[in-house]
Each structure stands twice: as C-alpha cells, then as structure tokens.
Amino acid sequence: METAIGRARRALAPAGALVAVGVLAAMVVSGQLRESKQFVRFQPAGLMSEEPAAIDAVELRTAEGRWRFVRGADGWRVAAGARPLSPSLAAHLDASIKFMHVSAPVRVMEAAEWRPLGLREFGLDPPTFVATLYRGNGRVLEAEFGAANPQQVLQYMKLQGGDQIYLMSRFIGTEWEACIRESAGG
Numbered sequence: 593m594e595t596a597i598g599r600a601r602r603a604l605a606p607a608g609a610l611v612a613v614g615v616l617a618a619m620v621v622s623g624q625l626r627e628s629k630q631f632v633r634f635q636p637a638g639l640m641s642e643e644p645a646a647i648d649a650v651e652l653r654t655a656e657g658r659w660r661f662v663r664g665a666d667g668w669r670v671a672a673g674a675r676p677l678s679p680s681l682a683a684h685l686d687a688s689i690k691f692m693h694v695s696a697p698v699r700v701m702e703a704a705e706w707r708p709l710g711l712r713e714f715g716l717d718p719p720t721f722v723a724t725l726y727r728g729n730g731r732v733l734e735a736e737f738g739a740a741n742p743q744q745v746l747q748y749m750k751l752q753g754g755d756q757i758y759l760m761s762r763f764i765g766t767e768w769e770a771c772i773r774e775s776a777g778g
Contacts, residue, residue, distance in 0.1 A: 637696035649726035697758035714748035715739025
C-alpha cells in the first residue's frame with residue numbers, strides 16, 4: 593500500500609522536469625540566456641586597449657639581443673617568411689599580449705612621486721627588457737619592464753613616452769621573460 597507522501601513525491605519529479613523544459617523553451621524562443629545579476633561582466637582593464645588578436649607583430653629587446661615576431665595566417669613566425677615559432681613560444685607570446693590587454697596596474701606612480709628617486713631606483717634606467725607591440729605599421733604600445741618589487745610579486749613598468757610608472761603583477765613580466773628565454777635558446 594502506497595502512502596500519500598510517496599505519491600506526491602513521485603508526481604513532483606515530472607512536474608519539476610516540465611518546469612525546467614518550460615524555462616529552456618522560453619530561453620530558446622527569446623534567444624537570450626537569463627542574465628545572472630550576481631556575476632560581474634568582464635571589462636578588460638589593461639594598459640593596451642587594442643584587442644590581442646589585432647596585434648600582428650612584437651619586438652622584444654634586451655641588452656643581450658633583439659627578437660621580432662610576426663603573426664601570419666598560420667600563426668607566429670620569427671620574421672616575415674621565416675620559420676614558425678615553437679608551440680610553447682607562441683603560447684607565451686599570445687599570453688603576454690593578452691595580459692597587456694586585460695591586466696590592470698596595481699598602482700600608478702605619477703612623475704612627481706618617482707622623479708626625485710629617478711628611474712634607476714625602479715630598474716628602468718636602463719629597463720631590463722622592452723616589449724613593443726604593433727598593428728600593421730603602427731606601434732600600439734611600447735612597455736619598458738624594470739625591477740620586481742621587494743616582495744617579488746609586482747614589477748615596475750613604464751610606457752614609452754609616458755610619465756607614469758606602473759606597478760604590475762609579476763606574472764606579466766614573467767610571461768614576456770619566458771618568450772625572451774626561449775628566443776635566446778635557453
């Protein structure tokens with residue numbers, strides 16, 4: 593003999609499924625997903641406003657060397673018409689460019705704050721390395737990377753032609769450094 597509670601539970605499962613199918617049908621008909629108000633829509637906050645896919649050339653410079661990479665239809669190459677990059681180097685290059693677009697500075701130091709100390713204090717005179725990003729023939733961004741902060745979690749960076757020094761998350765510079773290491777063969 594079945595109890596009333598057991599019959600009610602068995603009837604609840606099909607009713608719940610029917611409601612779920614109704615919600616899905618409404619989403620299909622409206623053409624939109626229900627927007628959750630608890631999620632924040634992503635807005636890139638990096639120093640490069642250009643979309644990463646629009647960057648078609650990158651130049652890296654250090655005291656030890658200079659490397660230029662160009663993006664073609666088949667991926668990144670060392671130079672126009674030259675050999676393709678290794679998958680690892682191409683991945684580091686793509687990640688580095690993306691970080692310039694999405695990663696906001698942790699702190700911005702205005703010229704009045706850093707000038708009394710000088711750029712050398714931040715490892716920016718001369719910079720450790722320079723990354724220049726291009727779209728077509730135009731320079732989009734030229735970033736000079738300096739020393740890491742004492743805790744080794746942030747790194748000083750300055751944009752060419754700008755008066756501000758940015759304190760950026762260290763992982764950004766680390767990714768560019770991986771590109772330099774692989775390019776230099778080490």
